[in-house]
Amino acid sequence: MTPIFGVKEAEKEYQARYAAYAIIANDQNEIIIVQAPNGAYFLPGGEIEGEETKEEAIDREMLEELGFKISLAEYLGEASEYFYSRHRDTYFYNPGYFFVADRWEKVCEPTEEGSKSTWVSSEKGIELLKRGSHQWAVKQWLAK
Numbered sequence: 001m002t003p004i005f006g007v008k009e010a011e012k013e014y015q016a017r018y019a020a021y022a023i024i025a026n027d028q029n030e031i032i033i034v035q036a037p038n039g040a041y042f043l044p045g046g047e048i049e050g051e052e053t054k055e056e057a058i059d060r061e062m063l064e065e066l067g068f069k070i071s072l073a074e075y076l077g078e079a080s081e082y083f084y085s086r087h088r089d090t091y092f093y094n095p096g097y098f099f100v101a102d103r104w105e106k107v108c109e110p111t112e113e114g115s116k117s118t119w120v121s122s123e124k125g126i127e128l129l130k131r132g133s134h135q136w137a138v139k140q141w142l143a144k
Contacts, residue, residue, distance in 0.1 A: 002095075005132030006082035014082065014093040020054040021045030021134065022062065022070060023141050024101045030119040031138065033128060034065050037114055038087060040130040043098070043137065044068075044117070054097045062104075064112040073102030076140045079133035098137035 008014070021043040024032045033041045044065050048057040055072060062068040076098040084091050110117075120128065122142055126135045 002077075003079045003133070003136055004081070005079065005136070008082045008093075009091070012084075012091045014091045017092045017094045018048045018097075019046055019094060020048055020057045020061070020097045020099065021137065022058050022072065022099045022101050023076070023137060024066075024068070024070060024104050025122075026119055028119075029122065031122050031125045032066065032117050032119050033125050035116040035118065041125075041128040042130060043134045045096075054099075058099060063108065063110075065110055065115045066117055067106055067108040067110045068104045069107050070101040070105075071103040072099045074100045074144075076100060076137055079136045081131055081133040083131070094131075094133070096131075096133045096137075098133075098140070100141055 022045055023043060032044060034044050035041050044062060045058055046061045048054060062070050078095060078097050081094045122138055126138050129135050
């Protein structure tokens with residue numbers, strides 16, 4: 001069964017936003033998280049655009065947010081979330097697909113303007129991550 005986070009409000013219309021994310025760890029077993037312009041933290045990744053596969057979306061998002069090329073080792077699973085975006089004034093239903101990277105390499109500066117990232121311990125990451133689905137993914141990774 002797919003875990004579901006957030007609360008679906010009965011009278012609201014939700015827009016589906018399918019997304020893919022990656023957990024990337026360094027040699028100190030820290031994970032990298034991305035800070036949005038509003039200050040919230042997320043796992044690197046984002047919306048699957050057009051006819052992209054989950055993996056293609058991750059490849060694009062890694063360059064945009066981190067300037068990384070990565071290699072995916074494992075699929076952790078799917079977790080969905082209901083949330084309201086004040087920035088977009090939209091209610092979203094967000095099925096997220098979560099992967100683990102086994103290799104990464106910085107190949108350029110992030111192509112997305114204002115992209116900020118930081119390495120943190122997995123425990124600190126769980127504490128900082130805004131979405132329950134992202135926290136769930138890190139916990140799944142730690143349990144393996």
